Amino acid sequence: MVTETLADTATVWGWLAEVPDPEIPVISVVDLGIVREVRHEGDTLVVAVTPTYSGCPAVDVIDLEIDAHLRRRGVAKLRLERRLSPPWTTDWLSAEGREKLRAYGIAPPVDGTAGSRVQARAARLSGQPAVTVACPRCGSRATEKVSQHGSTPCKAAYRCTACLEPFDYFKCI
Amino acid sequence: MPSLPDMTTPNVEALAADARAPRPDPAETVPELKPALFEGLCRLGDSTLVLGHRLSEWCGKGPALEEDIALANIALDLIGHTQMWLGLAAEVEEAGRSADDLAYLRDAMRFRNLLLVELPNGDMARTLMRQFLFDAWHHEMLERLTGSDSARVAEIAVKALKEVRYHLERSSDLVIRLGDGTAESHRRMAGALDMLWPYTGEMFAGDGTDAALAEAGIAPDPASLHEAWHGIVTEVLEEATLGVPEGRADVQKGGRQGRHTEHLGYLLAEMQFLQRAYPGAEW
Structure with a gap:
């Protein structure tokens, strides 16, 4: 019998810190402050991300990169949430x-x-x-x-x- | 990262926390309001969409690189606001349409934007004056919407307002610089103001939809925005040596009820072409 263990959220935060911002690749999405929450719902990992500017064209790319990176790290069930409030601030x-x-x-x-x-x-x-x-x-x-x-x-x-x-x-x- | 309180902006965290506090959201709990709410959200989203599209027409053709980039960035902000407003409108409508469907598959008579924003760009003077007259209204409208009884409406307003503060700062600066600039820039700005002024009254002319939304505490009565708008506009236009026009401001109206100038049709023909020719096409 195989028991899948879920990565704890601190580990996930560490992985997220490896995802660069697509426009300013020297900083990570965590440095930028756009990752608002990491939690588990059952066996699904939920990551809440907030946009910097409402029309920022990088938003979809950021979601894509987070998704791809976490899957590379072995996360099987993942959902990204777009969170609007409170709004992002520098x-x-x-x-x-x-x-x-x-x-x-x-x-x-x-x-x-x-x-x-x-x-x-x-x-x-x-x-x-x-x-x-x-x-x-x-x-x-x-x-x-x-x-x-x-x-x-x-x-x-x-x-x-x-x-x-x-x-x-x-x-x- | 926590930081010192920001002295120059409202406490957005508190505003947002307030907006999130559990209270009945009329947008979700009062079914009779839905038609008015859908209409009101389309009015907001259509104005930001049409103006965003107009500004994007400058992309690659601006008189200076910085202006070109600035107009494209403001266009992006406005299109971002559109995604939020029309996204909520589509949810409220519950007809299976998305924000994209509303933007790309409605005809001109279904659009609810202000006439002011569909007018052609003209020269930079007209583009910037139109932007200033709109920004001053937009800023006031969003400030009031941050206090909406609908948490969904309030959270969008809180987000958008942060960006619109920069829009208003920039357009005020440019109106002053060009109005109080050379004889030629003054002449052009004065001409743009005279041409656009009769379209400004529409921003403050309420109808039954507005009354229903104001009654429910979702959006302000448009007329109540006039005093603040007029204050900003007077201050900036006087500093720009242009002054407030004496003519009537409420001559051209009807956009919010779907009665448009001929210009909107041409704009939509270009903006909607791809989705009309290749339905469902995606990047």
Whole structure:
């Protein structure tokens, strides 16, 4: 008689930490904070995933990669759940994930600076940017926003006026 | 990872926890409301779908790479909102249709979007002014919907609002920069505003469907959004040296009841072509 043992959830979290984000492969889906829950329902493993941006085209690829990786690790019965609430926030990016982003050349989010009209207005009137983002290459804070939107929905385009390099900023949401 | 409270945004965790708290969801418990709810969800989802599609028309043709990317990103957000609104509409309808069926297989007279969003892009001035007038309404509408008695509606609004804050910030900035820019950019922005203004009143004109949803605590009475919208619009247009037009704002309407301009048909012909020609085709 064969007894199948289910992997405990801590082990599953470890496996999930091996799944890279398809757009920013230096961080994992766990670093990104989009895996919200791992649990068993009977012999089925359930993984709840939340989207970063509602229209992020990587969402389906992420589900596919999680599914494929967990099956490679021997999970036979698996269900992925799309969870909307509470909505994803950059606050959930792990400390380790932030360091990996910086090393990769993407400035990590400056917490507490999600878009707001009041802040935008203050920035306009004062001529000072609402957010100061440090250059991920040289560390200078002499940077400026080129565009609120970058190569993916979660990033803005910046440039460093000290080392003159353009870079992506993972904007706060 | 827990973090310090965010000073500049509402406490989304609390909002979401509140939205999740068990209370009777009229969307699920009051069958008589379903036709109005389906209609209301289509109005939201159709406006985000049609505007998302319009913005996607700029992809690869924007006047600057950054603008091209920004418009495509905003289009993506709006299409993401559409999947949520029309997805819920399809669930409420219980007719076996999916969000995709609603988007790709309805004809123009079944669409419930605002006329404002189906107007052709025109130049960048018109595209950006349309975006600003819409964003100011969209932002206010979503803020109010986060307090909906329907937890399903509220959770979508909480998610979408985070993105729409960035939309409004960007379109306000650009309206000010271009309105208070060169003589040419000012002339174009003023022309766009005059052309679009008569379409704005539709955002605040309620009907029986709106009254039923407001009564049930699902969505706000559209008229109640006007004051906040007008406040934002006045502030930005004045800073942009454009000023608020004096003409009537409620001249062009009917989109939310299915009476559209000729432009929507052309848009749908392009957007729906693939599903119409190859039913059920998938990537």
